[in-house]
Amino acid sequence: MTRPASPPAPKPLALVCPAGTPAALDAAVEAGADAVYCGYADATNARNFPGLNFSPVEMRAAVARTHRAGRALYIAINTFPRAGEEAVWHRAVDNAAEAGADAVILADLGLLAYAQAHHPNLRLHLSVQAAASTPEAIRYLAQAFGVQRVVLPRVLTLAEVTALTAAVAPVETEVFAFGGMCVMAEGRCQLSSYVTGQSPNTHGVCSPAGAVQFRREAGGDVTARLNDITIDRHAAGSPAGYPTLCKGRFRANGTTGYLFEEPTSLNAADHIPGLIAGGVRALKIEGRQRGHAYVARVVAEFRRAIDAAVAGGFTLPDLASEMEGGRATAGAYDRRWR
Amino acid sequence: MTLERAKLTLGPLHFHWPTAQRRDFYARIADEAPVDTVILGEVVCSKRAPFFDSHIPEVAERLHRAGKEVVLASLALVMQARERQAVLDLAAGDDFLVEANDLTAVAACAGRPHTVGPLVAVYNPGTLELMARQGATRVCLPGELTGDAITALARAAMITGTEIEVQAFGRLPLAISARCYHARAHGLHKDGCRYVCEKHPDGMDLDTLDGTPFLAVNGVQTLSGSYLDLLGDLGRLRAAGVSRFRLSPQDCDMVAVAESFRAVLDGAVPAAQAQDRLRDLCPGRRFSNGFLHGAEGKSYRPAVGAP
Numbered sequence: 001m002t003r004p005a006s007p008p009a010p011k012p013l014a015l016v017c018p019a020g021t022p023a024a025l026d027a028a029v030e031a032g033a034d035a036v037y038c039g040y041a042d043a044t045n046a047r048n049f050p051g052l053n054f055s056p057v058e059m060r061a062a063v064a065r066t067h068r069a070g071r072a073l074y075i076a077i078n079t080f081p082r083a084g085e086e087a088v089w090h091r092a093v094d095n096a097a098e099a100g101a102d103a104v105i106l107a108d109l110g111l112l113a114y115a116q117a118h119h120p121n122l123r124l125h126l127s128v129q130a131a132a133s134t135p136e137a138i139r140y141l142a143q144a145f146g147v148q149r150v151v152l153p154r155v156l157t158l159a160e161v162t163a164l165t166a167a168v169a170p171v172e173t174e175v176f177a178f179g180g181m182c183v184m185a186e187g188r189c190q191l192s193s194y195v196t197g198q199s200p201n202t203h204g205v206c207s208p209a210g211a212v213q214f215r216r217e218a219g220g221d222v223t224a225r226l227n228d229i230t231i232d233r234h235a236a237g238s239p240a241g242y243p244t245l246c247k248g249r250f251r252a253n254g255t256t257g258y259l260f261e262e263p264t265s266l267n268a269a270d271h272i273p274g275l276i277a278g279g280v281r282a283l284k285i286e287g288r289q290r291g292h293a294y295v296a297r298v299v300a301e302f303r304r305a306i307d308a309a310v311a312g313g314f315t316l317p318d319l320a321s322e323m324e325g326g327r328a329t330a331g332a333y334d335r336r337w338r
Numbered sequence: 339m340t341l342e343r344a345k346l347t348l349g350p351l352h353f354h355w356p357t358a359q360r361r362d363f364y365a366r367i368a369d370e371a372p373v374d375t376v377i378l379g380e381v382v383c384s385k386r387a388p389f390f391d392s393h394i395p396e397v398a399e400r401l402h403r404a405g406k407e408v409v410l411a412s413l414a415l416v417m418q419a420r421e422r423q424a425v426l427d428l429a430a431g432d433d434f435l436v437e438a439n440d441l442t443a444v445a446a447c448a449g450r451p452h453t454v455g456p457l458v459a460v461y462n463p464g465t466l467e468l469m470a471r472q473g474a475t476r477v478c479l480p481g482e483l484t485g486d487a488i489t490a491l492a493r494a495a496m497i498t499g500t501e502i503e504v505q506a507f508g509r510l511p512l513a514i515s516a517r518c519y520h521a522r523a524h525g526l527h528k529d530g531c532r533y534v535c536e537k538h539p540d541g542m543d544l545d546t547l548d549g550t551p552f553l554a555v556n557g558v559q560t561l562s563g564s565y566l567d568l569l570g571d572l573g574r575l576r577a578a579g580v581s582r583f584r585l586s587p588q589d590c591d592m593v594a595v596a597e598s599f600r601a602v603l604d605g606a607v608p609a610a611q612a613q614d615r616l617r618d619l620c621p622g623r624r625f626s627n628g629f630l631h632g633a634e635g636k637s638y639r640p641a642v643g644a645p
Binding site: 080081082083084086107108109110111113114130131132133134135136137139140141154155156160183184185187188189190191193194195196197199201202223227229230231232233246249250251252253255256259260261332335336337338 | 414415416417418422425426440441442444445446448457459461462463464465466467468469480481482483486487488490491510512513514515516517518519522523524527528529542543544545546547548549550552553555560562628629632633634635636
């Protein structure tokens with residue numbers, strides 16, 4: 001007599017971690033990442049910084065090392081191909097398939113169509129840059145291109161994330177849990193290119209370092225500028241953060257302050273139990289531009305917190321030293337943030 | 339080569355104007371503005387929609403009687419159930435062409451004729467062809483595209499038979515957020531915003547610490563501080579195959595703005611003369627066209643060759 005199969009146990013929350021260098025990749029794997037995501041060293045990825053990311057040869061080695069450790073490697077090709085230069089993006093998808101990546105993370109609809117047509121066995125994840133925020137959008141992308149997981153835009157509350165996750169199953173959802181935080185809907189922000197000519201969407205950079213200047217004023221203050229736009233000003237000796245456009249101080253309505261957002265990090269660690277209960281498939285750590293020591297500490301803390309939550313004894317990770325300006329916000333996960 | 343007459347689109351009003359002002363505005367557009375198409379509907383914030391939604395049929399009827407094509411725009415950032423339903427209802431309607439402004443609307447409009455707005459990421463011919471196959475008859479391209487990218491897209495659009503539209507006047511929509519910066523600047527949250535965005539019919543100026551004008555805040559939307567002015571670039575864009583130009587409504591004489599663009603497209607007035615007029619119509623405003631020239635968007639570059 002055969003017994004009816006019991007329903008499969010829900011997959012546990014996977015920890016998806018950033019690596020901009022082979023050293024960071026090893027650190028993430030060592031610290032307990034379930035999956036690591038990387039990009040090629042060009043404009044096809046959204047962290048296109050000098051000295052960062054992987055050549056095709058390095059990527060093949062990275063896939064092999066990650067697989068030997070029993071983990072997954074995703075390749076982010078998550079900028080929008082520039083008209084006339086699509087071949088660069090197509091080659092990146094070809095290289096990722098050839099390297100044996102477990103998934104590619106894409107944002108551009110045309111590139112999704114290319115990947116589906118040329119590499120039908122390549123698993124497709126939708127980048128946060130694609131800005132798919134509703135069940136209708138996600139079901140359409142799953143149906144049209146076979147997208148199997150969606151990284152959700154950082155615009156949704158925890159309640160909305162949970163409802164969306166239930167609505168789009170079996171398409172999986174992945175959410176950002178920690179690191180740098182865009183306050184604008186990603187993939188739809190042209191602030192950086194308005195000021196510097198370099199766009200996160202087509203160049204893979206926001207507020208690029210080449211456009212940053214720190215200038216000491218006569219009174220001793222230090223002014224941080226992006227191109228010729230003043231982003232912030234600090235008293236001499238006080239810590240000056242990186243002048244990301246949307247974390248600057250500006251004047252409006254007669255007040256001066258951080259009108260978009262303060263220099264702060266996203267930290268949604270206290271929502272881990274809620275995200276597990278809500279059926280979210282994966283937690284994503286931001287920071288391919290960060291060093292291996294940072295990656296090791298953050299990944300280890302999240303590994304511990306997730307394992308504890310699964311075991312029923314959740315305690316908050318200790319990450320104060322890893323946050324920008326020592327400050328953090330749960331961002332849009334809390335409705336009051338809006 | 340002779341070119342078909344270029345068309346003008348009056349884009350959706352981004353700002354939260356009082357209902358009476360909006361009705362007067364569109365009445366005058368219907369009677370006087372030389373635009374071919376008018377886009378109605380709330381793109382920025384669903385909380386504003388109830389103020390004007392009930393007037394749309396009457397306004398659309400008046401524009402239609404005046405010979406204008408009316409297009410209804412969908413919301414740019416869709417998150418809540420009622421916002422999703424509004425998009426589905428819009429897409430299911432039979433009376434008007436719909437402009438899809440996010441992927442929810444792209445999905446809902448697939449399989450029927452529609453247009454795609456500048457807030458949807460159409461950066462390359464591959465994506466353009468996909469949109470065309472799904473029924474997009476017209477695509478207004480994202481503001482940050484360079485002239486070279488526009489040229490490549492317009493070439494691809496000739497094969498698919500898609501109209502290519504480019505914004506040519508007004509503040510550029512640069513970003514959209516779940517957070518309301520208008521409310522935040524007034525010490526409020528989005529849920530209890532008191533509609534403070536109504537105080538700034540042309541956007542709330544946001545300046546640097548040095549007092550340099552920089553951006554404009556409009557609720558959850560961030561716009562350029564400068565107005566886009568492509569008057570000097572129309573000839574080049576026409577030659578590249580761009581068939582429509584979008585004028586984004588600002589708190590100025592939009593009839594006169596439309597007349598200036600029409601006159602340059604028709605070859606009746608030199609671009610330089612129209613640009614002088616535009617600056618008179620928008621006192622105190624700065625102008626930009628940098629994106630088109632592959633530079634930072636906020637800069638203004640002289641056109642290469644006059645139309």
